[in-house]
Amino acid sequence: WDGQPCSTNFMMEQLRETCISDPGRRIRIDMDKHTPFGRFVEVMDACQFYNLTNIGIRTYDENYNRE
16 A cells, blocks of 8 residues: 555555545556466455546566666
8 A cells, every 4th residue: 555565454444445535536556477366356346345446557567668
């Protein structure tokens, strides 16, 4: 959360608070190639459960901008 790894329970609490206080807030999911796909699905499901729809996905690969 906010650039730091977090537990599932913490993430769910934060998403619940966000859906109450700022339901239009942009949620950006950052992940790299080592992130299990199931973890991504878990986050997307949580966002859907809390009706958060302004979601972006950022992937990272150290070779992406290599010249």
